[in-house]
Amino acid sequence: MNLCTRLTGACAVTLLMAACADSEPVGDLVPTQWVELKAGLEQALPADATGYVFGLIDGDRIAVRTAGGDLRIDSIVPIASATKAPSAAAILTLVDAEQLDLDRPVADYLGDVVDWPALKQPITMRMLLNHTSGLAPEPGCLDENVTTTLVECVQQIADAPLRFTPGRQFQYGGGSYQVAGLVAERISGKPWERFFATALGEPLGLRDYHFLGDANPRIAGGAVSSLDDYLRILQMFMNDGVHGGRRLLSEEMVALIRSDQIAGLQKRGTPLDRDLYPGYAFGWWFSDPALHPGSPGPEFSDPGALGTVPWIDLGRDYGAVVLLVDGPQAGLDLWNTLRPLILRGLDEAPA
Known part of the structure; x- marks a missing residue:
């Protein structure tokens, strides 16, 4: 295991912000159905944010993988x-x-x-x-x-x-x-x-x-994580504890x-906000249903202080994570922006 995947010591902060230098670039996966989501993500990103990495699971498949700013899809970031x-x-x-x-x-x-x-x-x-x-x-x-x-x-x-x-x-x-x-x-x-x-x-x-x-x-x-690793974790939670x-x-x-x-x-x-996120269990916050109109829920999330937000909406059978190195409010704001765009994309999915 090389230093790129085992981040410790004084060089950690620098390495966390970018993918390992010896890795091959990984291309975006943004089908036409999700172009509006990508545009909304770019527009909502704070001007001073280093960048973002985002992934979406639709049912049992990864539907979107994308990144912007100074981060790549294979960047490794601290997730708080x-x-x-x-x-x-x-x-x-x-x-x-x-x-x-x-x-x-x-x-x-x-x-x-x-x-x-x-x-x-x-x-x-x-x-x-x-x-x-x-x-x-x-x-x-x-x-x-x-x-x-x-x-x-x-x-x-x-x-x-x-x-x-x-x-x-x-x-x-x-x-x-x-x-x-x-x-x-x-x-x-x-x-x-x-x-x-x-x-x-x-x-x-x-x-x-x-x-x-x-x-x-x-x-x-x-912990630190890449997008693909966290998507695997989300898939396990979405699939009732089963993976592969x-x-x-x-x-x-x-x-x-x-x-x-x-x-x-x-x-x-x-x-x-204790009213908007009233429940909690083993690392997951439970959202008030008013936060995700268009879905019966339940919705669970595990936001981090640096801006990373993973969430699962069982009512619409999707999971998503945005990886940031910014701050908690930036992550929550992005999450709130992306929710309706994701639901719209799911509604437009081919039968």
Whole structure:
């Protein structure tokens, strides 16, 4: 594996913004049906944005692959919180394998590697993956992925005060996912990147999806991806946990992922409008139906702080992702612009 696909160190930012120099250019796939979508994407892109990469899945096929600005279709970009849904899915494979119980105290899996306080004993994996644990949402160790280990980061999280009684509220962040990642390491006996590759990366054929920071990878927000890799992830979620004829998540697990895990809970510290995105489950936000007129939904999304937004609309059987290196509002604005254009394109599809 060359440096282009394993991005670490000081050169990461430069490499993330462009495709690897030794790769062959990949052409756009924009059929006539989707020309209006491409034009809308170009017009809505912020003037100061580096560029974009976009892909659309229509049913069981990739319908659009395109890029603009300084990015190419095979560019590898940091996806920030769009990492959450894939990370959660990898961990949920352990539940399917009956190696992990979502409602068992995580302390049972940590052993003596972390001094886990009695006050935090009720915290379960379900709470960790749905931001209802009460743990510090953004501990400082999330940004210490070279000098701090994952175990040390989890110990810092364990030592920090609880924000609320576990299971009683929702507060979005990355702290809980660090603990979940360490649990996955302990159960699998593999470091996080190797675990993720075994659980999802290799079965999906991912080539460019990796986590920055070997010692303390940011489980909830530290991945980089190419368009093709993320489209494979979306295809698995859309196809009820199956990819390439291989089942990676059980039907029961897929149904759980599509079931709101925070209904009735007080929401605090949420980056999205809590009325427009009222539900959440294992990395996916649930949209209010008013956001996508023309589709019965449900619609799920996993927006990232740098602008990447993947989403799935089961009502119209499509999935899409826009990869950006800009900011969260740019990604959300593009998403809102593209939704009606996608629905119009689907309506115009040949019978």
